Amino acid sequence: MINIKYKSADKTDIEPVFKLNKALIDEYENMETIDYQKVLSWVRNKIETHIQEYICVVLNEKKVGYYYFHDADGKMGIDDFYVFPQYRNMGIGTEMLKRCISETKLPIFLYVFANNKRAIALYQKFGFQVTEIIKSSRYIMQRI
Template sequence: MLIESKGFNIRGISYTVRSANQLDADQLSKVRLQIDGETQNLDREQGEAFIDKEGFKELIENDSQSDKNLFLVAEVNHQIVGFSRCEGSDLKRFAHKVEFGVCVLKEYWGLRIGTNFLKESIAWADANDIKKIALSVLHTNEKAIALYQKYGFEVEGILKNDKMLAKGEYYHTVVMGRSMV
């Protein structure tokens, strides 16, 4: 599904949050690869589950046509600096919910890009009768957990020793949800 673009200016940096389009595919492939190497907060190590330009084109096309999916990008000076997705399911038992994921280049952390992705996704979900948004986050990402809680998400469970990160250390995954049921 598509949303209208919105502009933001935080600490003198202007950016736009908008729906992804086909012209973004090449940039998205490169940005995703870079972000995966900048943080351990995501599921992938750099280069894992790589999505090329054609893969992103297909993803954007599917998300744009689906009323259960939303693919957003943040753009600064015509450069994509982050993206988020809400992905729903065609299965009837899961038709009421979507999974939310977000990533932003480290250079642009602190500009409320993730917050604005979340706010736009919640507004979209509410306007489209989506009853639940689910997500997962590392237990060490306290800022993200606090943000999600501020916007009505609750901790629904903890998957202990769910991820093995650098140096073989294990981390817990916090499962969160925002339900309107």
Template sequence: MKDEKNEELAAVLFDILADVYPQSPWSQAQLLADMNRAEADYFFAYEDREIVGFLSIQHLVGELEVTNIAVKNAYQGKGLGSQLMSTFIKDEQLPVFLEVRASNRAAQSLYQKFGFKAVAKRKNYYRNPSEDAILMKREGRFAGF
């Protein structure tokens, strides 16, 4: 049952990515495979019962990684990205990492609002178009343990 529900959900999420990006960075099959992994969690933003945004994280040993965050273009600027971030970050005790396009100042500003700091640059990390990624990190509440 979970796989069938996830197939429908993967199609919805792929449509969101296709709306946000000129070319989706993830295929529908990649989204489905990720959703079926025990290490992955997904959070959703709704407007009138329609999923209009999502955030996914991956649990790694001793840290988390934000693997995806996207809100449909028509719903951007309404605080949904902040809602998605606050859904999982408010009580998070582990360090959290993410990558963001160097040109995506709006996303970087959102992440900084939640305590993320730039820690490195990954040259030519993104494709279509090729661009550097800024690696950002938010220390966990119990950093140093």
């Protein structure tokens, strides 16, 4: 078992989390269906407003990922669930997801890009199902 530690994110994590968001948007979003600058502004504001609620994932004293697990109208939402590319395929995402699931009895939902097949496969492994398609580029997946 890998020895992952979790700590609260802080203001120094705003920019790294934003860059991870932007990279996913750049890779997976259909740019013809969004107002790119408006989306980036919304993402930055969400991160800046909630950074103290984000969790920083640490392995061997190095930051390896982030996530934001929060209450959203009687359900729990997972946002900005990231494992840095060089740390993927090590079971870190699996451990992060297990931690979220173990922390609540409420249904859990998340947004994922429809073309992010690796992420979708991970979520499906833990019982998440697509419940909604948004503008053909994103899914809402939920675990009941």
